[in-house]
Ligand code: UDP
């Protein structure tokens with residue numbers, strides 16, 4: 001008990017050396033998290049590779065194979081002859097947040113661009129991002145210009161989520177923000193220095209600050225395949241974001257408890273007064289039942305909120321890494 005608590009290494013513990021000798025650091029690293037993106041991955045690598053070449057920036061393309069089962073990692077590795085592709089294979093599916101973290105950890109560029117593997121984010125924006133970076137912005141991020149292509153339920157869910165998230169928040173997380181962005185090395189290092197394991201990246205990006213510029217981005221339909229985010233997964237992500245970046249769900253119960261007590265006291269006063277004035281009439285079981293159920297519901301719900309935070313603390317205390325790298329290939333060439 002007297003031993004001081006040892007500082008834990010942040011996020012990733014398993015380190016596997018790169019398969020090939022490292023080339024000189026490129027100017028730009030492009031990180032692409034990919035989960036079962038066979039049919040898309042080659043297209044996006046080609047698009048990004050050609051665009052960065054056209055813009056005359058030395059670059060590497062870091063594909064994070066997030067436990068794919070459709071061979072998309074091998075498809076990416078097969079492009080290494082033509083493009084400076086590195087493939088980081090995670091040992092299983094760890095989710096996009098962890099896949100992005102893995103990519104950021106291994107990227108070497110002075111600027112890092114994160115882009116989805118499904119061609120929803122047009123590569124033409126890379127030029128805009130890079131120009132703003134040259135102009136001195138440390139982070140340039142895409143914001144969805146509109147959500148017209150999304151189902152109404154998803155739009156509503158997203159609106160509610162950001163309302164809740166940004167309530168009393170010290171750091172605002174912009175609505176409609178994408179992971180699609182360019183970050184200066186300083187920003188990447190700051191994000192990687194944050195020790196938490198449950199990583200809601202959109203929150204971390206905002207939390208670190210820096211000179212940031214939003215750019216409205218027109219999102220295209222998916223090149224092929226389907227979204228990997230079911231409503232259930234989105235709800236999990238939302239809960240992770242809420243519990244990571246706000247504590248009002250915990251605090252509000254003090255207020256709710258006080259309000260209910262105040263109402264109960266007023267009601268007690270009224271009953272006393274009424275009994276004095278008119279005597280007792282009906283026993284009032286309906287009022288009782290309603291009060292019992294209502295308070296029962298409030299209590300169970302508030303215990304549930306406590307449970308969410310407790311679960312989060314449990315995850316953090318266990319201190320497991322957010323992801324495990326199974327294999328890393330490429331990295332000996334840099335595109336120019
Ligand atoms: N993704 C990932 N791991 C996952 C789920 C998704 O790396 O567990 C990647 C996916 O391959 C894609 C990006 O995250 O490159 C965005 O996913 P998707 O297009 O399914 O999400 P949406 O565009 O519908 O929000």
Ligand code: MG
Pocket residue numbers: 116118120222227
């Ligand atoms: Mg997508």
